[in-house]
Amino acid sequence: MTVLIAGAGPAGLTLAIDLARRGVPCRVVDKAPGLFPGSRGKGLSPRTQEVFDDLGVINAVLADGMPFPKFRRYSGHEVVFERHVNELLGAEPLRRGVGVPYPDLWLLPQWRTDEILYERFVQLGGRVEFGTEVLGFDQDADGVTVQTTGGPVRATYLVGCDGGRSTVRKALGVGFVGETFESERTLIGDVRAEGLDGVFCHMFTTGADRFSLWNMPGGQYYQFVAGVAAEDVPELTLDSVRHLLHERSGRADIRLHDLKWISLYRVNARMADRFRAGRVLLAGDAAHVHSSAGGQGLNTSIQDSYNLGWKLAGVLSGAPEALLDSYETERIPVAAHVLGMSSTLHRLDFRPQEGWTPAIHQLDVSYHHGPLAVDDRPARGRLRAGDRAPDGILDDGTCLFDVFRGPHFTLLAFGDLQNRRFGDGVRVRQGIPSDAYDVDDGTLILVRPDGYIGVMSRRIDTVLTYLERVTPHVVSR
CATH class of the missing domain: 3.30.70.2450 (Alpha-Beta Plaits)
Incomplete structure (x- = not known):
């Protein structure tokens, strides 16, 4: 069972890393002779930095990048103003703290981001077949036969991460609507x-x-x-x-x-009307393109792949096929929101608009209206199923992000689970102070592999039913 990824940009390499660390065989092809040489997508959001922390590349990203510089406006030789991006948008800056380990927009040229991701993929045993272009494909009930300039390739799934002019999207025949x-x-x-x-x-x-x-x-x-x-x-x-x-x-x-x-x-400003058709999926610029205003394109692309990776791996290892449907359901509303925000910023040219403060950090992206968000508590707090799981400090000094790091689910038990055993794909952390997540004692929180909350409940059966939908590694009831 193999996943073929078309495109070795940020989306394709992120997906390749996520699959490789889960032991899922994948091939990456790119028609270019090598990695992208320019600085194009240069801003990494706080949420993308959290993703890179989980994927094992954050140290290189922080070492080679720098905080976003101020904007300096000139009139001739005279300096008119110097302002941070938050000031231009009329937004409060994020503060580094327990819940936000990476508060700064981070400046790193895309060529270096691609290089870091590529090096990580190679470290995990992968390779990119450069100079190999996807020409077309045919899919059937068991897989996809992809025609490339290097010959036919048989794969279980094909993921088009091949940019705004995506060959995969065009061959799939989906619309690319917008302006x-x-x-x-x-x-x-x-x-x-x-x-x-x-x-x-x-x-x-x-x-x-x-x-x-x-x-x-x-x-x-x-x-x-x-x-x-x-x-x-x-x-x-x-x-x-x-x-x-x-x-x-x-x-x-x-x-x-x-x-x-x-x-x-x-x-x-365009978006595909579907992100999945059978065994072919779209991610990154192949699925949506935006104005560069607000620096959302590269970050949204990376998070497409981060959402998709664990789901593909789950289905390939025995989880229900319907899990893949949630990729499109969750990511299309996010892409539509980002498209609208970046287009508005483009037209405003970063002039503040009264009553509107765009959040370009992407920490507020939520899937709480999606099919994988379950909360059956009688009383709910500010945190909801589908939200990003915040970082936090446990009594022993451990950060929750250290607990989450890796390709597993994490079950946070704000109480006693009575030594119940789960499969290898679920790690349990008990005895968490209830004020860390603003929940009552006895609450169970299941955190997905991509760092979003899947379940908030007081009932273990709710957690088990959910796991049956998303992973083959489930404890017997």
Whole structure:
């Protein structure tokens, strides 16, 4: 039983790592000759950092990245303002504490994120077949036969993580509904710069035309971002970038050189109308594309795969097939919300809107309306089934996130379970202080492998019934 993953970007590599650490055979193919070379998706949300903690890559991410810099706006040589992203959005910053171990938006160029994920996958015994393109596929009741430039591949499931122009999505025939901002394009790339002072997102603006230079970790390269009219697209050259900077900054003291990567893209806000059709699934940009405003695209892609990984592994090891249906049911509303938020931020150009504070940290993503959220308590508190399970400190000093880390379910017992035994896929932690999760003594909380609460109940039978739906490793009643 094999999973074939098309695409070795953040979504594909995250899924590959999650499957590999569960012992699920998977093949990853990508039509590119190697990993993506540019800085494109550069912001990692607090929730994505929690995912990376669980996947075993957070140390490398923290070592090679840095907190999101302030935005510095210029008028010529004069500094108009310096503001954090939270100030621009009118939001309160997150505070580091027991429930939030990673409060900062984290700056790391996508090429390095991809590299870290790739290295982790290889460490787990995986490999990526670069230069191998998916051409089409046929599926039947038992699997999928995928045609690639390297020959046919037989897989139990195929997951399209192959970007906004996804071959898998197009071959699947699902709709990709939404809008394209036809009148504008975005020029983006990596370049060295001299003449800038401090670590910022340096913003130079003439009228409505902006040119931004972002310091990247390590100090060698800056990411430049410039909006251009669709009818006035320049050549993709260093001279064009220099001209745009001079035109919009009015400055001749900033010198650009050593263009490493450059791309032009249209701003799209589109989403597939299905994320699953039989044995073929979509994740990441193959399933949804957004404006870059708010930095939601890469983070949402990673969390698609994090939601999908344990479910694929569960079904392949004997859990009911219906478990895979919950992937689409849970992730489509999240993608739709992110699409709407990023489009609004794009139109507002980060100008605060009264009565609306977008949460770009993604800690508030919840599946409490989904099919895998069960809460039969007579009285419910602020925390709900389907919410992210918060971190916490136990009496012995252990962090709950340390307990959650790994591919297992975790049962938190705010009371005594009377030594009941569970299968290998469920770890039990008893005697947790009830105030840690704002629940009454005697409550049972089942935390899914992706860190979301599946069950909140006072009845062990409720937990057992739930486990029968999502895993083959269940204690006998």
